[in-house]
Amino acid sequence: MTAQSATHTAPETGYNFAYLDEQTKRMIRRAILKAIAVPGYQVPFASREMPMPYGWGTGGVQVTASILGPDDVLKVIDQGSDDTTNAVSIRKFFKRTAGVRTTTRTGEATVIQTRHRIPEQPLGEGQVIVYQVPIPEPLRFLEPRETETRKLHALAEYGLMHVKLYEDIARHGHIATTYAYPVEVAGRYIMDPSPTPKFDNPKMHMMAGLQLFGAGREKRIYAIPPYTQVRSLDFEDHPFRIQTFSHPCALCAAEGVYLDEVVMDDRGGRMFVCSDTDSCEERREQGHRGAMLADTPAALKGESSHV
Amino acid sequence: MSDTPLLSVSGLTKHFGHRIGCADVSFDLYEGEVLAIVGESGSGKSTLLNLLATELSPTRGGIRYRMRDGAMRDLLAMSEAERRFLLRTDWGFVRQDATHGLRMNVSAGGNVGERLMAVGQRHYGRIRGTAFDWLERVEIETDRIDDTPKAFSGGMRQRLQIARNLVTHPRLVFMDEPTSGLDASVQARLLDLIRNLVSELGLAVIIVTHDLAVARLLSHRVMVMKSGRVIETGLTDQVLDDPRELYTQLLVSSVLVV
Numbered sequence: 053m054t055a056q057s058a059t060h061t062a063p064e065t066g067y068n069f070a071y072l073d074e075q076t077k078r079m080i081r082r083a084i085l086k087a088i089a090v091p092g093y094q095v096p097f098a099s100r101e102m103p104m105p106y107g108w109g110t111g112g113v114q115v116t117a118s119i120l121g122p123d124d125v126l127k128v129i130d131q132g133s134d135d136t137t138n139a140v141s142i143r144k145f146f147k148r149t150a151g152v153r154t155t156t157r158t159g160e161a162t163v164i165q166t167r168h169r170i171p172e173q174p175l176g177e178g179q180v181i182v183y184q185v186p187i188p189e190p191l192r193f194l195e196p197r198e199t200e201t202r203k204l205h206a207l208a209e210y211g212l213m214h215v216k217l218y219e220d221i222a223r224h225g226h227i228a229t230t231y232a233y234p235v236e237v238a239g240r241y242i243m244d245p246s247p248t249p250k251f252d253n254p255k256m257h258m259m260a261g262l263q264l265f266g267a268g269r270e271k272r273i274y275a276i277p278p279y280t281q282v283r284s285l286d287f288e289d290h291p292f293r294i295q296t297f298s299h300p301c302a303l304c305a306a307e308g309v310y311l312d313e314v315v316m317d318d319r320g321g322r323m324f325v326c327s328d329t330d331s332c333e334e335r336r337e338q339g340h341r342g343a344m345l346a347d348t349p350a351a352l353k354g355e356s357s358h359v
Numbered sequence: 360m361s362d363t364p365l366l367s368v369s370g371l372t373k374h375f376g377h378r379i380g381c382a383d384v385s386f387d388l389y390e391g392e393v394l395a396i397v398g399e400s401g402s403g404k405s406t407l408l409n410l411l412a413t414e415l416s417p418t419r420g421g422i423r424y425r426m427r428d429g430a431m432r433d434l435l436a437m438s439e440a441e442r443r444f445l446l447r448t449d450w451g452f453v454r455q456d457a458t459h460g461l462r463m464n465v466s467a468g469g470n471v472g473e474r475l476m477a478v479g480q481r482h483y484g485r486i487r488g489t490a491f492d493w494l495e496r497v498e499i500e501t502d503r504i505d506d507t508p509k510a511f512s513g514g515m516r517q518r519l520q521i522a523r524n525l526v527t528h529p530r531l532v533f534m535d536e537p538t539s540g541l542d543a544s545v546q547a548r549l550l551d552l553i554r555n556l557v558s559e560l561g562l563a564v565i566i567v568t569h570d571l572a573v574a575r576l577l578s579h580r581v582m583v584m585k586s587g588r589v590i591e592t593g594l595t596d597q598v599l600d601d602p603r604e605l606y607t608q609l610l611v612s613s614v615l616v617v
Contacts, residue, residue: 207439209477211476215469218486219465222469223466288482
């Protein structure tokens with residue numbers, strides 16, 4: 053994150069560097085600084101209209117636009133993937149309006165905007181991950197009044213959050229919340245980690261990188277500074293657990309990573325592959341081979357285990 | 360039991376603009392005592408109750424409460440955090456409309472368990488066990504523990520509200536017309552339950568009602584209100600059997616005898 057001057061000429065003429073005007077960026081940076089100073093606290097900000105619909109990452113895009121400098125390298129992922137529509141469009145957006153270098157490599161990126169996942173490769177110091185958040189208020193579905201939820205946060209009255217988990221166990225026999233799993237940040241605020249799978253919650257704990265959360269429609273920014281305690285809520289007799297997968301990735305044989313289920317045909321054929329496409333590719337380059345990974349000659353010889 | 364009152368109210372007054380909500384109300388309430396506030400609608404009963412529960416702030420007057428450590432504290436000088444803590448641990452509030460006192464989308468068990476979780480209990484099995492016990496005590500079949508109050512009848516909802524409030528063993532419970540809107544037999548059962556719980560747990564209760572039968576059945580003392588003022592107060596049978604004030608005589612004589 054390097055400071056950038058207002059005089060930088062963007063590759064696409066007619067736009068300011070990274071689309072937003074400098075005053076807006078300053079306003080958003082102030083909100084970000086406050087958010088970093090009070091970990092997990094939702095800071096209101098004057099969210100702008102962006103050239104994309106709400107729900108597509110308008111909050112994340114504004115945060116990214118405000119922290120981006122000309123020397124930054126940007127990576128954008130959607131569901132862990134670098135090549136889905138949303139990720140491609142946002143990457144292209146910043147390429148055109150800011151002219152920054154983009155990458156799919158987690159290790160190379162200085163700013164990573166994400167919709168659902170935290171990359172499998174641990175983030176290092178100096179890296180920033182920006183989350184797109186649809187609903188920042190973890191208490192929203194239990195307490196619809198904003199005035200009341202603010203009061204509950206202010207007084208740290210969080211019994212209600214456990215009522216939700218209680219209901220889960222009462223209905224399903226276990227905590228069935230698998231994404232947007234509430235966490236306690238730095239021993240104080242309860243925070244919604246946006247729709248990331250709870251698999252990624254442990255990665256937030258003591259992360260070396262800076263984590264920023266932007267909710268465009270709800271006009272809130274919050275943050276977790278580097279090396280901050282992040283604890284997933286649970287019960288003593290129903291401790292927090294992440295999802296586990298019975299098979300390794302079908303392409304790169306990685307274990308202990310988050311897998312996507314891909315339906316192959318209409319006869320029940322399916323495969324489980326890394327949701328983090330970059331990590332999967334890197335592993336395959338290193339020579340890891342999953343059970344369903346076929347190279348062309350093998351496929352022609354019909355040796356592939358599948359189809 | 361202590362000689363000092365649990366709740367001590369002096370000169371409590373609330374104005375709504377030029378109108379008087381209630382004026383110059385003073386009384387002491389001791390542990391284990393049930394006080395009924397009676398009067399016709401618009402007499403300021405509910406305003407008084409909301410003032411006592413610190414849901415409204417008074418124009419004048421003071422409310423002092425004896426905390427669990429024995430210290431008398433001025434409720435109005437307490438911070439909001441302290442007051443809310445008191446409200447969900449040491450106090451209960453049973454509302455006339457159960458939908459305001461319950462979380463309608465949360466199961467019965469969750470409703471009863473909420474206060475326990477709010478004071479820091481984090482053991483699912485124990486929370487559920489306590490909820491189970493309380494449902495039994497308020498005569499709700501325990502296999503309904505995972506149903507939401509939406510599926511409950513009016514009487515069951517009121518009983519669930521009582522369980523939800525009593526689970527943290529409060530010392531003072533406010534009740535705002537807990538039996539109105541229920542049919543006679545359900546009312547009788549609920550009153551019976553409240554009476555048993557009150558004597559069993561040694562609760563202090565302030566109950567607002569327009570129904571003199573409820574006052575007679577539950578309360579030790581009665582306060583009669585008219586136009587925001589307390590016009591008569593005394594032991595329940597004394598006030599109801601031998602009313603001094605003209606208005607109280609009218610109120611008592613207006614009860615239908617079947």
